[in-house]
Amino acid sequence: MDEQIKSVFKCPDLQFERFYTRVLDQFRPLPPRRVVCYFDDQSVCCGPSERGQFVPLDNKNNRICWPDDVRKVLRDEGGNLLDVLIYLPGSTCCIGDAALFVMAFAHELQHFVQWASSPDALNASKKLSLPLGASTWDLPHERDAVIASKRAAAAVIGPDEVAEYTQTQIGVGCPHADYWAFFKCIAPHEQYDWVRETERLSTQKKHTLLG
Numbered sequence: 001m002d003e004q005i006k007s008v009f010k011c012p013d014l015q016f017e018r019f020y021t022r023v024l025d026q027f028r029p030l031p032p033r034r035v036v037c038y039f040d041d042q043s044v045c046c047g048p049s050e051r052g053q054f055v056p057l058d059n060k061n062n063r064i065c066w067p068d069d070v071r072k073v074l075r076d077e078g079g080n081l082l083d084v085l086i087y088l089p090g091s092t093c094c095i096g097d098a099a100l101f102v103m104a105f106a107h108e109l110q111h112f113v114q115w116a117s118s119p120d121a122l123n124a125s126k127k128l129s130l131p132l133g134a135s136t137w138d139l140p141h142e143r144d145a146v147i148a149s150k151r152a153a154a155a156v157i158g159p160d161e162v163a164e165y166t167q168t169q170i171g172v173g174c175p176h177a178d179y180w181a182f183f184k185c186i187a188p189h190e191q192y193d194w195v196r197e198t199e200r201l202s203t204q205k206k207h208t209l210l211g
């Protein structure tokens with residue numbers, strides 16, 4: 001196991017530990033930063049529609065009120081904060097659904113890669129205002145994370161299982177059917193330069209404001 005990755009599995013499902021390694025393999029080489037992955041059996045600090053969180057552990061973000069169990073693992077033995085927390089709630093990793101676990105973990109890992117490689121673009125993408133009717137996944141960094149999660153899931157559990165899972169989420173009455181309809185249309189090997197797209201949209205916004 002990589003020295004810079006610490007993982008806590010609160011959910012006692014060995015199957016997920018196996019998938020965990022395989023998802024990580026899709027993102028190697030990982031950025032040389034210290035990350036803790038916390039797979040909770042509770043669903044705290046996440047909204048009902050959130051499947052996971054990527055949290056850089058600078059002082060500001062660390063003021064989020066994490067429960068003691070999580071706070072305990074955010075520091076190294078010398079008491080220094082690690083760089084990043086990837087948190088998956090129990091509603092993602094304890095419901096026995098491998099596809100959801102794999103996609104959610106891969107999605108947050110891609111945010112980790114974005115943060116380490118292009119922090120300014122990530123901040124800029126988060127600040128873009130969405131046109132009326134758009135969804136958060138239309139932001140460049142989110143679209144990029146969705147593409148990466150679909151690609152990783154196809155490699156780890158197979159494209160047929162991904163398609164099957166996606167289809168079950170689009171049915172009538174499913175709470176996040178619009179997200180999964182978007183996900184279904186994403187090509188896992190789509191060439192998408194989210195940094196360039198962020199620059200383009202930021203420039204467009206400046207011109208609109210000036211014009």
Ligand SMILES: [Zn+2]
Nearest residue numbers: 107111142145
């Ligand atoms: Zn995201």
